[in-house]
Amino acid sequence: MEASQEVVLRVRELSKSFAGIRALDDVQLDVRRGEVHALMGENGAGKSTLMKILVGLVTPDTGEVWLENQSLAGLSLREIRDRGLSMIHQEMLLVPELTVAQNLFLGRESRLLGWLDNRKLNARAAEVLSRMGLNLDPARKARDLSIAEMQLVEIARAISTDARVIIMDEPTSALSDREVAVLFGLIKGLKARGVAVIYISHKMEEISAIADTVTVLRDGRYIATHPAAELSESKLIALMVGRELGTLFPETVSAAGAEVLSVSGLTRAGAFSDISFAIHAGEVLGMGGLMGAGRTEIARVLYGLDQPDSGGIRFDGQAVRIRTPREAIRLGIGYVGEDRKASGFIPKMSVRENLTLGSLTTHVRKGLVSASSEGEAVTRMIESLKIKASGPEQEVVQLSGGNQQKVVIGKVLLALPRLIILDEPTRGIDIGAKAEIYRLIARLKAEGCAILLISSELPELIGLSDRILILAQGKQKALLPASEASQERLLHYAMPA
Amino acid sequence: MENNVLTYRAAGPLLSLRRYGLLLAFLAVCIGLSLTTPRFLTWQNATIILTQVSINALLAFGVTFVIITGGIDLSVGSVVAVSGVVAASFAHPDTYPVIVPVVVGLLTGLAFGAFNGFVVTSSKVPPFIVTLGTMTIGRGLALILSKGRPVSNLSDAFNFLGGGKVLGVPMLIWILIAVFALCAVILRKTVLGRYMYAVGGNEQASRASGVPLRTVKMAVYTLCGGLAALSGILLTSRITTGQPNAGLSFELDAITAAIIGGTSTSGGTGTMTGTLLGALLIGVISNGLDLLNVSSYYQQVVMGVIIIGAVVLDSLNQTKKA
Incomplete structure (x- = not known):
């Protein structure tokens, strides 16, 4: 599919400072009709500020944006949307109590007062959805949808506004592989109709699969624009970080020690059944599978967040029942969950308070929390994990995704776990932070920690694990040494029968 | 991250405005009142304000604990009444030593609080509804136990608790200082x-970090009940009668003090110093309006405007930070 040469969105000399700090510095962008234009850059490169300016949330200091040769300066959010520039948000913006159809047309009901004809609305919604190839009942309430379905409704909403340019910010972060395929199909359909897509993602495979053009930002500055086909992954990474990263996965020696945890016949109805495996000290056991294969559900049971229906768990050779996360922590199990925002950290609390939340009782002297003992542990962890914060008192919510993740990992480490469960530890963080997390995993492994690594990124799974367990639809499909694993082979096992 | 860096910078002055804004408001009101009414800035008037404030402040400390965890307690006003009536029934002269009514009164409030905590932690009923229920139960029990009549004829020792002075300073003020210090230490x-703070900030993440949710919630509601009982006992002692109708709508004053003091009703933030300042500000304003001969009807309007103003300021602050 050849993109036309006609520029539909033009950005020139865009600069924006907040409180004296340059977020964007003389940025340019040309998006052509019918192309998928990937916008790449590490966290902090200026992507989100640029997007906020495009949709009218933020006013630039200098520079201008033209949509189809008309300046967008001074227009409101709604006016910009009506001119044909829509954004699909990373966070779901659906109203839970409204139906799919009502959400689709929210804010675009024909009259403010007057009857809303739900039947007509549903029919129109069904038409939009089927045109997109989505099999969704328009009368379902949004709160009953899966995260992936919500995201698809979001996309449908943008498409149905007759947008010329659609911005997608990490649209696949919550989608399964099959839903990603549906989304990519949708994007191809959009391209064919001349709609341009600005696509923001950290996932390299997606960029090479879908993007026509790539623009790279770094530290708020425009770096380069290239046709996607001419960019190798290593070149792209070099542009983003401004240097060569070397090998992403650190070399490690496999030196598995004594068994730390084993499960046999572990079953939780509706989630997974008959799972058996063991993890040893100094070993990384990778757990792969598609979304909904039961990986997170197993992790939750091992951490006491859910209870198994049958099967046994042994820790250090002893049969154990883990009823709460508190008991899991006491045994020596740490868990870094997949949803950082929802269950990883306390946004209003400082880096210090978050870091020691799981080990606070060890800092108690005479009934009170000892500031010096706590402070020492915090300083040590900030240094050890290279957490970039203005200081221990900065609120975690103000950190970048990668640093938030480090705080969550630091909290788990301070409780001195012997088994760490990492559930999608690099989701949504930039490549530099990813590499650091990889090195950390290697370091923990060398120190004799047992690690259960859950990841949807197959290269990550193969590059870091000693052995890999593949699940499909709640069943254990394979347990093989990483040396025998290839992406094709893992995918073969992971596909539902 | 570009936003993070800059909002952090931008948050600096705002945060300090928030931290000291209340103190500045309090000082401004005090200065204004001492300029307009000569009777305001006197030792006598200061002790009057502090004694008036103390009952509400004790309640507000308890409510602050609860609101920080993301809950709410509407029952404290009724607990004031029921524990006051219970304490009074054991405080007649020549019956029990003064420790008995105090302990029994406190146990009454602790039991109420524990009950609130138990229902909140073992059901999915929102704390608002649970404590609305116990508010009604408490009021009913106070009327039943007192047969609807004030319980009077209390011992001198008991009446000393809320009415006496030590070193020229009312007992109530000493108790206020001691309880404030204790609550601040517990919190900080x-x-x-x-x-x-963790539970109020993100319950799910707290659980995953090994925070015992149930224990924490039980503790805050029980503490809150205990502090309400202490208020009830002191109020009874001060007015030398156990009144079944005492403490009506006290829960609203207590919540107001906490909110003006910067405790967010969405949980996760708040300080005891803020709550104390909030209670003092309310006390000083109503005292000042009294001295200025403003009718109590107007005082209510003023108080309402202050509540909304405090919350609006707080929400503006939150949006700037987001």
């Missing part, structure tokens, strides 16, 4: 205090 220096 203990594991329990840290867990309160």
Whole structure:
């Protein structure tokens, strides 16, 4: 599919400072009709500020944006949307109590007062959805949808506004592989109709699969624009970080020690059944599978967040029942969950308070929390994990995704776990932070920690694990040494029968 | 991250405005009143204000614990009445030593609080509804136990608690200072205090970090009930009667003090100093309006405007930070 040469969105000399700090510095962008234009850059490169300016949330200091040769300066959010520039948000913006159809047309009901004809609305919604190839009942309430379905409704909403340019910010972060395929199909359909897509993602495979053009930002500055086909992954990474990263996965020696945890016949109805495996000290056991294969559900049971229906768990050779996360922590199990925002950290609390939340009782002297003992542990962890914060008192919510993740990992480490469960530890963080997390995993492994690594990124799974367990639809499909694993082979096992 | 860096910078002055804004408002009101009414800035008037404030402040400390964890307690006003009536029934002269009514009164409030905590932690009923229920139960029990009549004829020792003076300073003020210090230490220096903020800030993440949710919630509601009972006992002692109708709508004053003091009703933030300042500000304003001969009807309007103003300021602050 050849993109036309006609520029539909033009950005020139865009600069924006907040409180004296340059977020964007003389940025340019040309998006052509019918192309998928990937916008790449590490966290902090200026992507989100640029997007906020495009949709009218933020006013630039200098520079201008033209949509189809008309300046967008001074227009409101709604006016910009009506001119044909829509954004699909990373966070779901659906109203839970409204139906799919009502959400689709929210804010675009024909009259403010007057009857809303739900039947007509549903029919129109069904038409939009089927045109997109989505099999969704328009009368379902949004709160009953899966995260992936919500995201698809979001996309449908943008498409149905007759947008010329659609911005997608990490649209696949919550989608399964099959839903990603549906989304990519949708994007191809959009391209064919001349709609341009600005696509923001950290996932390299997606960029090479879908993007026509790539623009790279770094530290708020425009770096380069290239046709996607001419960019190798290593070149792209070099542009983003401004240097060569070397090998992403650190070399490690496999030196598995004594068994730390084993499960046999572990079953939780509706989630997974008959799972058996063991993890040893100094070993990384990778757990792969598609979304909904039961990986997170197993992790939750091992951490006491859910209870198994049958099967046994042994820790250090002893049969154990883990009823709460508190008991899991006491045994020596740490868990870094997949949803950082929802269950990883306390946004209003400082880096210090978050870091020691799981080990606070060890800092108690005479009934009170000892500031010096706590402070020492915090300083040590900030240094050890290279957490970039203005200081221990900065609120975690103000950190970048990668640093938030480090705080969550630091909290788990301070409780001195012997088994760490990492559930999608690099989701949504930039490549530099990813590499650091990889090195950390290697370091923990060398120190004799047992690690259960859950990841949807197959290269990550193969590059870091000693052995890999593949699940499909709640069943254990394979347990093989990483040396025998290839992406094709893992995918073969992971596909539902 | 570009936003993070800059909002952090931008948050600096705003945060300090928030931290000291209340203190500045309090000082401004005091200065204004001492310029307009000569009777305001006197030792006598100051002790009057502090004694008036103390009952509400004790309640507000308890409510602050609860609100920080993301809950609410509407029952404190009724607990004031029921524990006051219970204490009074054991405080007649020549019956029990003064420790008995105090302990029994406190146990009454602790039991109420524990009941609130138990229902909140073992059901999915929102704290608002649970404590609305116990508010009604408490009021009913106070009327039943007192047969609807004030319980009077209390011992001198008991009446000393809320009415006496030590070193020329009313007992109420000494107790206020001691309880404030204790609550501030619990909140800032203990594991329990840290867990309160964690639970209110993100319950799911707290659980995953090993915070015992149930224990924390039980603790805050029980503490709140205990502090309400202490208020009830002191109020009874001060007015030398156990009144079944005492403490009507006190829960609203207590919540107001906490909110003006910067405790967010969405949980996870708040300080005891803020709450104390909030209670003092309310006390000073109503005292000042009294001195200025403003009718109590107008005082209510003023208080309402202050509540909304405080919350609006707080929400503006939150949006700037987001």
